[in-house]
Amino acid sequence: QKGQIRVQTENIFPIIKKFLYSDHEIFLRELVSNAIDATQKLKTLSSIGEAKGELNDLRIDVVLDVNAKTLSIIDKGIGMTAEEVDKYLNQLAFSGAEEFLNKYKDANIIGHFGLGFYSAFMVSSKVEVFTKSFREGAKGVYWSCDGSPEFELYEIDKEDRGTKIVLHINEESEEFVDAYRIRGILTKFCKFLPVPIYFSEENGREEEKDKELEEQPINNPNPIWVKKPSELTKEDYENFYRELYPAGETPLFWIHLNVDYPFNLTGILYFPKIKQSYEIQKDKIQLYSNQVFVTDEVKDIVPEFLMLLHGIIDSPDIPLNVSRSYLQGDPNVRKINAHITKKVADKLDEIFRNDRPSFEAKWESLGLFVKYGMMTDDKFQEKANKFVLLQDVADSKFYTLDEFKAATDATQKNKDGKTVIIYTTDPVQQDAYIKAAQAKDYKVVKLETLIDSAFINNMEMKWDSVHFVRVDSDIADNLVDVQEHTNSILSTEEEEKLKGLFGFQVPDLTVKVEVKGLSAEAAPVIATRPEFVRRMKDMAGM
Numbered sequence: 001q002k003g004q005i006r007v008q009t010e011n012i013f014p015i016i017k018k019f020l021y022s023d024h025e026i027f028l029r030e031l032v033s034n035a036i037d038a039t040q041k042l043k044t045l046s047s048i049g050e051a052k053g054e055l056n057d058l059r060i061d062v063v064l065d066v067n068a069k070t071l072s073i074i075d076k077g078i079g080m081t082a083e084e085v086d087k088y089l090n091q092l093a094f095s096g097a098e099e100f101l102n103k104y105k106d107a108n109i110i111g112h113f114g115l116g117f118y119s120a121f122m123v124s125s126k127v128e129v130f131t132k133s134f135r136e137g138a139k140g141v142y143w144s145c146d147g148s149p150e151f152e153l154y155e156i157d158k159e160d161r162g163t164k165i166v167l168h169i170n171e172e173s174e175e176f177v178d179a180y181r182i183r184g185i186l187t188k189f190c191k192f193l194p195v196p197i198y199f200s201e202e203n204g205r206e207e208e209k210d211k212e213l214e215e216q217p218i219n220n221p222n223p224i225w226v227k228k229p230s231e232l233t234k235e236d237y238e239n240f241y242r243e244l245y246p247a248g249e250t251p252l253f254w255i256h257l258n259v260d261y262p263f264n265l266t267g268i269l270y271f272p273k274i275k276q277s278y279e280i281q282k283d284k285i286q287l288y289s290n291q292v293f294v295t296d297e298v299k300d301i302v303p304e305f306l307m308l309l310h311g312i313i314d315s316p317d318i319p320l321n322v323s324r325s326y327l328q329g330d331p332n333v334r335k336i337n338a339h340i341t342k343k344v345a346d347k348l349d350e351i352f353r354n355d356r357p358s359f360e361a362k363w364e365s366l367g368l369f370v371k372y373g374m375m376t377d378d379k380f381q382e383k384a385n386k387f388v389l390l391q392d393v394a395d396s397k398f399y400t401l402d403e404f405k406a407a408t409d410a411t412q413k414n415k416d417g418k419t420v421i422i423y424t425t426d427p428v429q430q431d432a433y434i435k436a437a438q439a440k441d442y443k444v445v446k447l448e449t450l451i452d453s454a455f456i457n458n459m460e461m462k463w464d465s466v467h468f469v470r471v472d473s474d475i476a477d478n479l480v481d482v483q484e485h486t487n488s489i490l491s492t493e494e495e496e497k498l499k500g501l502f503g504f505q506v507p508d509l510t511v512k513v514e515v516k517g518l519s520a521e522a523a524p525v526i527a528t529r530p531e532f533v534r535r536m537k538d539m540a541g542m
């Protein structure tokens with residue numbers, strides 16, 4: 001037998017109410033998004049002459065009435081006729097946005113699924129809609145529904161074009177009868193929506209009312225990432241950074257993303273100033289879809305190492321309402337990910353080539369991104385090989401990998417022909433070793449931040465032509481012209497005595513001596529830990 005699955009609305013409705021979104025506060029994002037869509041549609045229709053008359057002051061109002069326990073969302077957008085209300089609100093999952101998009105391609109419309117409106121029922125015992133279409137001669141329409149599959153729909157007198165949605169907040173959702181809470185949700189999700197949104201409170205306790213705040217829209221309808229980079233100044237970028245992170249220091253530089261093929265992506269990524277890896281604050285990138293905030297948990301969406309960046313990514317191709325596990329597998333998300341990595345690498349390369357002094361001056365912060373990126377992303381590493389820097393502890397001069405190889409070509413190669421990068425993790429503590437190495441004409445570079453030990457391990461595997469050696473280790477092993485040579489500062493007797501006193505074997509003081517034009521006697525200074533031994537001998541009174 002063949003047939004059609006039948007859906008019983010009475011059963012489906014409570015399920016939607018409960019499970020549509022795990023986060024109930026989302027209802028406000030959905031309803032404001034619809035108000036924005038209605039306003040944007042009107043602009044589109046007006047611009048092509050299909051909507052006549054003045055648009056007037058296009059704004060959205062969110063009004064909380066504490067006594068009546070209602071929350072209203074009011075727009076001056078296209079509104080709906082009775083037929084449209086019946087079509088869009090009485091039919092689940094019939095998305096007018098989808099239909100409109102198909103008809104008028106480039107319109108910036110948020111909705112897609114045709115379910116957002118129903119999220120109102122997650123928090124409402126009753127939803128009322130007062131609406132009037134932009135069409136000439138349209139009549140006002142009233143619709144209401146208490147969350148059962150029954151609704152009321154009739155004509156009313158309504159003067160102005162647009163839609164007012166009144167939510168009667170239900171008992172379990174009283175948390176939303178709170179101006180502070182509503183303002184918080186609006187600021188979180190609607191901060192950069194493209195139409196001014198005003199929040200006000202009716203019947204609120206007088207002393208809590210803040211008239212001045214109410215006269216300001218809660219959003220910035222023209223965030224700079226949607227503008228052309230050529231229209232923007234350095235100040236614009238820095239001011240926007242401050243708008244996002246009021247407490248943040250001026251960023252080092254930024255990348256303005258602007259792609260429209262093969263996917264849509266805009267946004268600004270800032271490189272913050274960072275001195276040590278423990279200062280890193282992740283989750284500073286916010287993800288938007290057509291200026292609607294989606295999440296600030298961008299893990300899986302941007303490459304791991306770019307989570308160190310700050311800023312905004314906006315892509316209508318990133319779905320609004322899906323889970324993170326879905327995002328991971330989403331082909332657009334993967335493409336976006338690759339694109340951002342490439343952009344960041346290109347930007348760094350550009351600064352490096354055009355303004356090396358400034359690149360070097362910022363290396364303290366930049367090094368962290370670059371190294372982290374090289375460790376976690378092979379494509380990035382390929383590009384970064386050209387601009388990753390090594391800093392000589394002697395004169396603070398910076399070398400690229402190639403420059404370092406060239407500069408040490410005659411002096412610092414091991415028997416496999418690999419360039420030996422001698423590094424210090426602590427220029428103060430290891431001073432004696434550094435001096436000794438320098439006396440032998442070796443260059444010692446600083447690799448002293450928290451990330452460096454991981455970086456060294458990682459590059460040891462990835463860079464075929466390089467071998468890393470810590471300045472206070474057995475460097476002799478790794479350099480050319482090595483002669484095995486045994487030498488010891490301690491006699492066997494002394495060694496035994498120390499072992500007896502301290503209860504452990506002093507480190508192996510037998511050294512292999514590197515002899516490159518140097519006397520064998522000079523070598524142990526590098527290869528053993530003479531200070532340590534001396535101190536132990538002091539303590540033992542030897």
Ligand code: ADP
Nearest residue numbers: 034038088095096097111112113114115116117
């Ligand atoms: P979506 O936004 O994904 O299309 P919704 O369930 O949020 O789905 O809304 C369903 C439809 O109802 C919308 O596509 C739109 O046609 C209509 N609608 C909802 N809110 C408004 C509004 N404020 N003004 C005009 N039409 C609206």
Ligand code: MG
Nearest residue numbers: 034111116117
């Ligand atoms: Mg919607």
